[in-house]
Amino acid sequence: MFAPKLNPHDKLDVAPVLIVGAGPTGLAAAMSLARAHIPVRLIDKARAPSPYSRAIGIQARTLELFEQHRIVKPFLEKGHRARVANLYSNGQRLARLDFDPLQTRYPYLLFLEQSETERLLTEHLASFGVWIERGVELHDFSQGAAGVQASLRHPNGREETLRPSYMIAADGAHSLVRHRLDIGFTGKTFEQTFLLADLQVDSDWADDEFHIFASGEGLAALFPMGNDRARLIADLHVAPESDHGPTLDDCRAIVERRVHHRVTLSSIGWSSYFRLNSRMVDRLRVERIFLAGDAAHVHSPAGAQGMNTGIQEALNLGWKIARMLSGGASDRLLDTYHAERHPIERDVLRQSSMLTQMASAEHGPMKLIRDHVMPALSAIGPLRDAMRRTVSELSIQYRRSPLTMERLLDGGPRAGERAPDARVHVVDGPLGRVPGFGCLFDLHDPGYFSLFLLVTPEGEDDIALAPATITVAHAMRDPDLDGLGVQMERVLPNAVRVWRITDVMQGEGAQSLTDNYGRTRPSFYLVRPDGYIAARGRAPSDVHGLLRHCETWFSANASAADAAPEHEYKED
Numbered sequence: 001m002f003a004p005k006l007n008p009h010d011k012l013d014v015a016p017v018l019i020v021g022a023g024p025t026g027l028a029a030a031m032s033l034a035r036a037h038i039p040v041r042l043i044d045k046a047r048a049p050s051p052y053s054r055a056i057g058i059q060a061r062t063l064e065l066f067e068q069h070r071i072v073k074p075f076l077e078k079g080h081r082a083r084v085a086n087l088y089s090n091g092q093r094l095a096r097l098d099f100d101p102l103q104t105r106y107p108y109l110l111f112l113e114q115s116e117t118e119r120l121l122t123e124h125l126a127s128f129g130v131w132i133e134r135g136v137e138l139h140d141f142s143q144g145a146a147g148v149q150a151s152l153r154h155p156n157g158r159e160e161t162l163r164p165s166y167m168i169a170a171d172g173a174h175s176l177v178r179h180r181l182d183i184g185f186t187g188k189t190f191e192q193t194f195l196l197a198d199l200q201v202d203s204d205w206a207d208d209e210f211h212i213f214a215s216g217e218g219l220a221a222l223f224p225m226g227n228d229r230a231r232l233i234a235d236l237h238v239a240p241e242s243d244h245g246p247t248l249d250d251c252r253a254i255v256e257r258r259v260h261h262r263v264t265l266s267s268i269g270w271s272s273y274f275r276l277n278s279r280m281v282d283r284l285r286v287e288r289i290f291l292a293g294d295a296a297h298v299h300s301p302a303g304a305q306g307m308n309t310g311i312q313e314a315l316n317l318g319w320k321i322a323r324m325l326s327g328g329a330s331d332r333l334l335d336t337y338h339a340e341r342h343p344i345e346r347d348v349l350r351q352s353s354m355l356t357q358m359a360s361a362e363h364g365p366m367k368l369i370r371d372h373v374m375p376a377l378s379a380i381g382p383l384r385d386a387m388r389r390t391v392s393e394l395s396i397q398y399r400r401s402p403l404t405m406e407r408l409l410d411g412g413p414r415a416g417e418r419a420p421d422a423r424v425h426v427v428d429g430p431l432g433r434v435p436g437f438g439c440l441f442d443l444h445d446p447g448y449f450s451l452f453l454l455v456t457p458e459g460e461d462d463i464a465l466a467p468a469t470i471t472v473a474h475a476m477r478d479p480d481l482d483g484l485g486v487q488m489e490r491v492l493p494n495a496v497r498v499w500r501i502t503d504v505m506q507g508e509g510a511q512s513l514t515d516n517y518g519r520t521r522p523s524f525y526l527v528r529p530d531g532y533i534a535a536r537g538r539a540p541s542d543v544h545g546l547l548r549h550c551e552t553w554f555s556a557n558a559s560a561a562d563a564a565p566e567h568e569y570k571e572d
Contacts, residue, residue, distance in 0.1 A: 011039040011129075014325045018043070018150055018164035020177060022132045024055070024114065025293030025310035026170035027121035031069060032318025034128035035447040036529070038325055041164065042130060043152065045137040049122070052270050053113035053198055056223065056231055057304025060099075061393035061418065062311055063106040068446050068531055071124045078120070079112035080226030084209040085391075090216070091260030102388055103511065105421060105441075108208070109304060109392075111225050117307070138176060141167065141289075148288050166321050167289045170314070173277070175295035181286050187279030187349070190300075192218075192235040195246050195254070197271035201230040202264040213258050220258035229269075233301060234258070236273075245271035276300055278353045280345050284338040290317055297345045300352040308393055309348050312530075313341045319446070319529035327495055328556030333403075340398045351390070394418060398532055405526075405535035405549040407542045411518025412525070415536050419444070419527045422516040427455060427500040437504055440513075446529045449496040449554070451488055453481050453539065454513065456502070456521035481522055484543050491550045491557065496526075526550070 017033055019026045022044035030042045058075065066072040085097040099107045122132060135155035142149050148167050152160040169177035178185060201222070205211065212221040223231040234254045240246070248268040255263050280297040284290060293310030317337045323329040389395035398404065399416035406415040413420060421441045428435060429443065444450045485498040503513045517525065526535040526546065534554075535546050551557045 011037050012326055014039065015163060015165040016041045017321060017325075018148070018162060018167045019170060020044075020138050020167065021170035021172060021293070021295070022046075022049075022118070022122075022134075023170060023172065023293065023310075024117055024121065024307050025295075025314045026168070027118060027125065028311040028314035029168050029170060029292065029318050030125055030130055031121060031128075032315050032446065032529070033322055034125060034130045035069065035445075036319065036322035036326065037447070038322050040130050041133065041162065042125075043133045043136040043138065045135065047135040047155065049115065049118055051115055052272070053115060053231070054196075055114045055117075055301070055304075055307035056111045056225065057308070058110040058112060058117070059304065059308045059391070059393045060102060060104045060106040060108070061396060062308045063110060064104060064418075064421070064441070065312065065315060065446075065531055067105070067441050068444050069124075071120065074120050075110065075112060075117070078116055079110040080207075080224055081108040081110055082208050082210045082224055083108045084206075085109075086209060086211045088211065088213045088260070090214075097384065097387060097391070099388055099392065101385065102392055102394065103420065103516075104392070104394060107392075109210070111223055111231070113225075114307065138171070141177070141180065143287050143289060165288070165325055168314075168317065169289060169291045169295045170293045170310070171295050173294045173298045175291070177289065178281065178291055178295050181289065183286070183291070184282045185279045186282065187277060187298075190276040190278070192237055192276065193239050194274050194276050195232070195234045195236060195250070195271070196274065197232045197246055197251050198225065198269040199230055199232055199248075199251060199265050200267040200269075201228055202266065203262060205261070211259075211261075213260070215258050217258045218254075220254055222255075222259070222263070240273055243273075245273060247271075278349050280349055284313075284342055285334065290334075290337060292317060297349060299349045300355065304391075305348045305352060305393070309345065312393070312396070313337075313345075315446070315530045316341055322447075322529070323495070323554055327492065327554065329554050330552075333553055336401060336403055340401050340403075344396060403528075403534055403553055405537070405545060407535075407537035407545070409518050409520040409523055409536060409538065411514075412516070412520070412523075412536065413533055415533050417533055419525065419531055419533050420511075420516045422511055422513045423504055424501040424513050425504045427502060429499040430497040440501070443497075443499050443501075444527055444531065445497060446531070449492060449529060449534070450527040451485070451496055451498045452517075452525045452527065453484065453498065453500045454502065454517060454521055454523045454525070455481065455500055481539055484524070484539065484546075487543075487547055488550070491547055491555050495554070 016039040019029050019040060019042045022042055026042060030040045033040050063072055066075060083099050086093055087095045137153045138150060139153040140151040148164050150162045150164060150167065152162055169175055171177055207224050210223045218235045218237060220234045225231055232251055248265060251268060252265050255265060278299045281291055284296055292313050299306060320333050320337055323333060397417045399414055401416055404415035421439050424438065424440055426436050426438060488496050488498060520538060522539040524537060524539055525533055528534045535549055537546060
């Protein structure tokens with residue numbers, strides 16, 4: 001079960017991946033690749049990072065992924081937590097959505113300026129020896145049988161020719177790469193102009209709640225940022241006369257007319273106007289070039305999904321490129337980036353557009369849905385739970401992906417779903433890990449696959465024992481499971497870490513292994529580097545299927561004969 005620990009600066013001897021754009025998406029892509037020891041060139045034509053807050057909401061699923069990348073702590077220290085969403089129509093509260101019941105360590109929406117998010121990701125990248133090349137612009141590029149050739153222009157005018165192994169376009173809504181590839185960017189532009197402003201606010205609201213007001217005047221939303229600051233978002237049906245951002249008086253006038261509550265605005269920080277688009281590309285891959293983030297989709301900020309979607313698709317793509325460069329996986333693996341992420345992007349566009357239209361509707365079906373249907377639906381427990389999971393992005397799944405191997409177990413998440421955290425007793429593991437107690441998220445390293453072997457304690461009562469009384473001797477040794485670790489290392493050399501785990505009493509911050517992964521023992525869960533379950537099954541009956549699945553999709557042993565997966569991913 002041993003996997004050698006590499007120094008973060010020991011990169012593989014392959015051509016670097018070129019990432020164009022150092023916003024949250026580009027930074028997340030670089031982080032995913034660097035953790036897998038893939039060399040990266042990260043360029044941005046801006047000579048300095050933007051000081052503006054722009055996107056502010058970080059969802060629970062993104063925080064879980066940050067935890068697995070060992071970077072969540074500074075985000076929690078800097079950000080402000082909001083646990084409740086309130087929706088009003090003409091001053092009457094229609095719905096209240098509390099995030100506390102979410103089964104996650106992060107049952108809230110974390111508000112943090114995008115400039116801070118970028119700074120924290122940039123500092124983390126430096127620990128891998130990766131720095132943003134500021135003022136470096138992608139001047140031109142081409143690709144053919146020999147791969148990609150990119151022309152870079154440095155701040156001093158120097159031209160550089162680079163032949164990257166792959167290129168990731170994270171260069172924003174006006175993406176040069178997307179335009180040069182002539183990829184369709186279909187959708188619509190909303191008629192309204194929208195206002196953004198960061199304000200100093202005095203009210204008697206709890207500081208862990210945010211508020212969205214809909215009325216005949218239009219939409220107004222206030223999101224707490226901590227220290228009596230808030231982000232105001234509002235729509236304007238008449239275009240502003242000035243190109244300069246809204247003033248404090250402009251914001252006061254909107255709040256006075258639309259927010260039926262005592263709110264006093266005393267000062268304004270950053271502010272801006274923008275036109276809202278809802279657009280997405282029809283494909284995310286063109287040979288060795290991939291689109292991600294705003295280069296691939298732009299939409300309403302409703303639901304705080306945009307930045308999170310970009311970060312998560314970057315992590316989806318990063319490990320797949322790493323498997324191609326380090327493990328010789330089939331090129332078909334890279335096609336699953338579009339297959340898995342494009343349907344999610346499409347759903348985000350639909351949902352954010354509908355929320356925007358519903359919140360700003362003055363009459364018609366959308367107003368009827370907002371004022372009468374939504375309150376009724378939000379009062380139904382299962383539907384309210386589904387809303388929480390959708391907003392927090394914990395419901396994102398790839399069950400229909402060809403990368404999943406699903407076998408029937410007694411409970412637990414299905415293949416393609418997020419791997420939830422759980423309190424576990426480690427019987428043994430890689431890197432000389434001694435038996436002990438901890439959380440599954442602490443065991444998973446996003447630079448590797450994690451194979452979790454769930455074993456049975458010697459007696460049924462052992463699960464209820466206090467953690468200090470459980471010993472390695474309580475866990476049954478199964479020679480089939482011992483052999484599985486060796487076989488997985490053969491199929492995925494230096495790419496998988498195998499953990500034998502069993503239950504302990506429920507601990508703070510995570511449910512028990514049985515609560516979150518079912519009762520089938522012995523069983524296995526193979527977790528992808530991006531924190532989703534690639535395969536699950538019983539041991540030893542499903543072990544051969546697991547090995548075959550890994551050889552087909554993730555290994556250099558894949559051949560043309562393996563090109564017939566169990567099912568194909570088709571968009572609705």
